[in-house]
Amino acid sequence: MDTTRLPQVIEDWFAGRGWRVRRHQRDMLAASRAGLHALLVADTGAGKTLAGFLPTLADFAGDAPPEDGLHTLYVSPLKALAHDVQRNLLTPVEDMGLPIRVETRSGDTPSDRKARQRAKPPHVLLTTPESLSLLLSYPEAATVFASLKRVVIDEVHAFATGKRGDLLALSLARLQALAPAMRRVALSATVADPEAFRAWLAPWGDIDSVALVEGEAGAPAEVEILVPEGERVPWGGHAAAWAVPQLYQAIKANRTTLIFTNTRFLAEYIFQLLWDVNEDKLPIGIHHGSLSKEARRKVEGAMARGELRALVATASLDLGVDWGDIDMVVQMGAPKGSSRLLQRIGRANHRLDAPSRALLVPGNRFEFLEALAAKDAVDEGRRDGEDFRPGALDVLAQHVMGCACAGPFEEAALLAEVRSSHAYAWVDEAAWARVLEFVATGGYALRAYDRFKRIVRGRDGVWRLTHPEHAARHRLNAGIIVDSEMLEVRFRNGRALGKVEENFGASLRPGDTFRFAGMDLEVESLRDLEIVVRAAKSAGQIPSYMGARLPLTTHLADRVQALLADRTGWARLPDDVREWLEVQDWRSRLPAPGELLVESFPHGGRAYTVYYTFEGWNANQSLGMLITRRMEDAGLGPLGFVANDYALAVWGLKPVEDPAAMLSPAILTHEFVEWVQNSYLLRRAFREVAVIGGLVERQHPGKRKSGRQVTFSTDLIYDVLRKYEPDHVLIEAAWADARTRMTDVGRLADLLDRAAGQLVHVELDRVTPLAVPVLVMIGRETLPAGAADDELLVEAESLAAAAMRPTRG
Structure with a gap:
């Protein structure tokens, strides 16, 4: 039997649209018929979503279509993507006359429809990880999911490595227990390490049960980097406001242009600048997460109908609503990662056989190098991404509570189910007992309070809810996304x-x-x-508000350093960028791959030290906090620091003569712990895990707590636990968050390792060219983002004049 052969009605549908069935689409069908789970990695526009659903369509197009009941579950990281897939899936279903009911379920779905879906589920349900978890918390879950044959996880790279991925991994384990024959399918265009994702997808770590399907290669993307016309690439700034006149001309020359920015502030700023030059009154829109649902839907509808000439957006549209008539994507500022750039570029044309066109607009000289490194990575098809880490304890606690809401559970059976997921295979009986104790009583220090007593173990050894009202409270408050205040x-x-x-x-x-x-x-x-x-009696020591940031990936940081070392490749650079590096190489040196360059020089009556780390803003910001404290202890009179993704500049009254001493590995033990505990970091991390773990509720029936109320509640509990139960499971979870997301301690550790063996210290008599981009940030605020760019340029010219003087010190 040919396992790749489709029912004739589907073959005819493809032919009728002038399409051919792609090899990877047939391979996905073959994997399904072989009883395998599958990971599909294919370029944007390759028909991934259709490939994921093809086995479902084939089942319903056969001689004996499935009976009523939930057959296929589609999980998307975005509600907008689920709605878009519903529109695109209904087309082939209706064209072929297939007896398939398709519905969506999200936080926006009316409660009466949700209730009907539990009583009479559709054949295909499109949802998000959070809505799936809530659906599993109902007593009807066992009945609803008993007939489930397939779960399709779209854009899996977008959330598998984070807490939403943890929640989904636990939900998959529960679904597998309810429907043992269920098969898992994951789709992505930008997975850097397919083996890691196969392991995450596989139940019980059985990676051989997951087929890896690689898509047909698409047309290579056409990526250009914009440079100023007749001017120099700016020394500092991130907004790339200099490019707006050229960008407007590009908008006029194309049908539809999608303009990505890295922050909401920058989206608003660029949108306003475009309207200021919009002499032709072109329809230009904006889309980001802070806009109302109605405003976002209005813009999405206008874009889908082809009514906009340009749309300025943030990562809210990274994951690709299928707008096939976009003919150019613009990235304002540095892309921060090759996979993110690939994802965004794929929004153009959205067809496998047509090249996607992209324009990168760097805000400064380092960003030009980053844009060039990202372009090279895209040309080579190289992807990057975040590594997997152990599943989070607060998410596990939320899942346990959800299982209890669905019905009584046996401790050993649920532990086995939890450990069947790759994210939680590490959980031993001791960790499991701590999580159960927390869900049952709130922990040792809180067990006297009745409101924390949510589940109890009976004499039969089975865990149950202490009161039915806890189920309603859980469903009202469960979720992973905790808004930053x-x-x-x-x-x-x-x-x-x-x-x-x-x-x-x-x-x-x-x-x-x-x-x-x-x-x-x-x-x-x-x-x-x-x-x-x-x-303050003295100048501000810590750089002020710089807005939310996308992290620079290690892969892209390594590529930027490789560009610095490749002197023969400098011929590709604009004249002023090449001169910048040449003078730096002559005056001081350039940081070689694997090397930590540290420069010291006087400027404006102060002693400056610049550490060229290439470890991203989070790690550099954390390091700045720690180094200034060490300088203070050493009597060097620290006055401040400023960081970007590439470098950290610290200044004080006295010079740092031995930078290696500032970077000894011990800084990550006592001093790091002391800083985190005495700052707001751990308190803030605790608030997030307390909300996710269900210790603090954001909503009561008919009323939502304010951010101030939630913070007040969690601060009280935090103080109690720090004093009476410092090893509480949520304190441990908060520490894990503070180390990874907030301070990037892993990259800090890598930096300290390099400092121990590859630190090169150069002492100079004045500012160096490479230091200018970070020094121009000193004392500059970016509210709104980019508004200080003109001031930065003035400051940069002054610094650059000193840095580029053609005389040795």
Whole structure:
């Protein structure tokens, strides 16, 4: 039997549209008929989603279509993507006259439809990880999913390595227990390590049960890097506002242009600049996560109908609603990763046989190098991405509670089910007992409070809810995404100065100084969602608000360093960028791959040290906090630091004569722990895990707690646990978050390893060219993002004049 042969009605449908069935689509059908799970890695426009659904369509197009009941589950990271897939899936279903009912289920689905779906599920249900987890928490789950044959996970790279992936991994384990014959399918265009994703997808670690299907190669993308017309690539800034006139001409020359930015602030800023030059009144839209659902849907509809000439967007559209008439994608600022860039480029044309066109617009010289490195990676088809890490304990606690809501469970059976997922194979009986104790009582320090008693073990050894109301409260509050709050900066007398992102505020502690709203401020206290400050007696030590950031991937950072070392390749660079590197090479040196270059020089009466780490902003920001404390202990009079993705600049009254001493590995033991515990970082991380783990509720029936109320509640509990139960399971989970997401301790450790063996210290008499891009950031705020670029350019010219003078010191 030919396992790749499709029913005739499907073959005819492809032929009728002038399409051929791709090899990888037939391979997915063969894998399904062989009883295998499957991971499909194929370029954007290769028909991945259709390939995932093809076995389902074939089942319903056969001589004996399946009976009523849920047959296929489609899981998407975005609600918008699920709605788009529904539209695209209904077309072949209706064209072929197949007896398939397709519905979506998300947070936006009306409650009466959700109830009907539990009583009479459709054949195909399109949902998100969170909505799936909630559906599994109902007593009807065993009946609803008993007939399930297939789960299709789209854009798996977007969430498998994070907490949403943990939640989905646990849901897959539960589904496999309810429907043992169920097969798992995952789809992606940008998986860097297919073997790691096969292991994540496989039940019980049986990687051989997961077929790897690789798609047919598509037309290579056409990527260009925009440079200023008759001007120089800027020294500093990230907004690339210089490119707006050229960008507007590109919009006029194309049918539809999709413009990606890395932050919401930058999206708003670029959108406004485009409207300022929009003499032709072209329809230009904006799309990001802070807009209302109605505003986003309106823009998505206009884009789908081809009514917009350009759309400025953030990562909210990374995962590709299928708009086939986009003929150019623009990336404003550095791409930060080759996989992210590939994903965004794939929004153009969305056809395998047509090249996607992309324009990269760097904001400064380092970003030009990053754009070139990303372009080379795309040309070579090289992908990158985040590594998998052990499943999070707060997510496991949420899942256990959801299972209890569905019905009583036996401890050993649920542990076996949990351990069948790759993310939680590490869980031993001791860790399991701690999680159960937390869900049952809140932990040792909280067990006296009845509101934390959610489940109880009966004499028969079976765990049950202590009261039915806990199920309703769980479903009202369960979820993984915890919105980041904004912290208000104000004086003690109540005068407000504005708000900063919690990411920044969490790194502060009383006594720290920073520059904000044009003033140097000292932190007096942090409480609830406020930073209480007073006027500082000296210049701000810590760089002020810089907005949310996408992390620079290690892969791309390594490529940028390789570009610096490849002097023969400098011929590809614009004249001013090449001159920048040549003068740096002559005046000082360039950091070689695997090497940590440290430069020291005086400037403006202060002693500066610049560490060229290439480890990303999170790691550099954390290192800056730690180094300034070491400098203070050494009596060097630290005055401040500033960081970008590539470098960290620290300045003080006295020079750092031995930078290696500032970077000894011991900094990650006592000093790192002391800094995290005494800053807001651990407290903030605890709030997130407390919400995810169900310890603190965001919503009550008919009422949602404010961010201030949630923070107040979690702060009280945090203080109790730190004092009476410092090894509480959620304190452990908070530490894991603080180490990985907030401070990037893994990359910090890599940096310290390099410092121990490959540190090169160069002492100079003045600023170097390579230091200029990071030094121009000192004291500059970016509210709104990019608004300070003109001021940066003025500062850059002054610094550059000193750095580029053609005389040796």
